Amino acid sequence: MKTFDVIVVGELNVDIILNRIDRFPEMGKEILAGSIDLTLGSSSAIFASNLSSLGSKVSFLGKIGKDGFASTVLNSLKSKGVDTSTIIQSDTLNTGATVVLNFNQDRAMVTYPGAMEDLKLEDINFEHIATAQHLHFSSIFLQPGIRYDLPVLFKKAKSFGLTTSLDPQWDPAEKWQIDLPELLPYLTIFMPNMAEFKMLTSTDSLENGIKKIKQIAPDLTVVVKDGSNGAFGWDGTEWIHQPALLNENPVDCIGAGDSFNAGFIHKFTQGATLKECLRYGAITGAVSTTMAGGTGAFANRKLLNELELRVSLNKSGN
Numbered sequence: 001m002k003t004f005d006v007i008v009v010g011e012l013n014v015d016i017i018l019n020r021i022d023r024f025p026e027m028g029k030e031i032l033a034g035s036i037d038l039t040l041g042s043s044s045a046i047f048a049s050n051l052s053s054l055g056s057k058v059s060f061l062g063k064i065g066k067d068g069f070a071s072t073v074l075n076s077l078k079s080k081g082v083d084t085s086t087i088i089q090s091d092t093l094n095t096g097a098t099v100v101l102n103f104n105q106d107r108a109m110v111t112y113p114g115a116m117e118d119l120k121l122e123d124i125n126f127e128h129i130a131t132a133q134h135l136h137f138s139s140i141f142l143q144p145g146i147r148y149d150l151p152v153l154f155k156k157a158k159s160f161g162l163t164t165s166l167d168p169q170w171d172p173a174e175k176w177q178i179d180l181p182e183l184l185p186y187l188t189i190f191m192p193n194m195a196e197f198k199m200l201t202s203t204d205s206l207e208n209g210i211k212k213i214k215q216i217a218p219d220l221t222v223v224v225k226d227g228s229n230g231a232f233g234w235d236g237t238e239w240i241h242q243p244a245l246l247n248e249n250p251v252d253c254i255g256a257g258d259s260f261n262a263g264f265i266h267k268f269t270q271g272a273t274l275k276e277c278l279r280y281g282a283i284t285g286a287v288s289t290t291m292a293g294g295t296g297a298f299a300n301r302k303l304l305n306e307l308e309l310r311v312s313l314n315k316s317g318n
Helices: 043-053 068-079 114-118 150-159 180-186 194-201 206-216 256-268 274-288 301-313
Strands: 004-009 013-019 035-041 058-061 096-103 106-112 132-138 163-167 221-225 231-234 239-242
Touching: 004 043, 013 068, 035 043, 035 068, 035 096, 043 058, 043 068, 043 132, 043 256, 096 114, 132 150, 132 256, 150 163, 150 180, 163 256, 180 206, 194 206, 194 221, 206 221, 206 231, 221 256, 221 274, 231 274, 239 274, 256 274
Parallel strands: 004 058, 004 132, 013 096, 132 163
Antiparallel strands: 013 035, 096 106, 221 231, 231 239
16 A cells, blocks of 8 residues: 655745736846735646645655745645655755746746755655655756756656656756656656757657657657647557647646646546546646646635636637
8 A cells, every 4th residue: 555646756946926017127127016926836846736735645855945935835735735754954055946927928937946956866765755656756957966866766666666757847058968768768657848848859849759759768658738739648659639728817827837747647646548637637737827826726625626617618728
């Protein structure tokens, strides 16, 4: 028997979100924001929080400081039922933070990595990893301390019988230095967005990218998120397209991709088909846009059920 459905290993930070700005800032000029929010940030934490809200039993392993932002991170995760017993608090490093500028449907972000850069393979409690059914990792490029040891992490998890998933996220340096032949064979699900998929495979299309991936890991499930174009899932033979379920009045799109991941993995660990996982991911991704921040729409199960029904009945994108 497994204690947890999913263990998430990854980065932890807060988001400082500035909304209702009329344009992006320019050098030497000042603009005003109409509102500000301090919320749980980071791809990994948003994924873990929303996955737990959906009903999965989730544990988190990451690194933060001992500051006010750390309290926000811990309290937010605990309030959603995420186990935080293996989160490491550093005496010398600060908790990471991202400043988000929202403008219409676009955004600009500046991230201070802080303690998330310092998470290392030796920090991983493998006995704890073994208590889960599935391991998820996000944001390779924000975590240089463990980035090149990920094949070891995933290989060890696989040896314990876990399934695994990875969302690489964007590379701020745009160098895209991942050894895919070393990493992909130990993954069950690879979950980039369309731009990341093309950059990581050095191709210009899904078809050409999957040709490269099949040579490395023929049994790998690939899920590619493509914003308003929906998502695509590779089942080993063909691409399955899941249209986006569009929210007509989005508050913001922060964490929509992570929320998609949460819905997908929630269904995956229950044994659902790829098509069912894609459909539920589309629902949770759309639900995420109905409230500010990456986790606001998942505050309680009753609200989530109402929003799921509303989004499911919305014919936009179907």
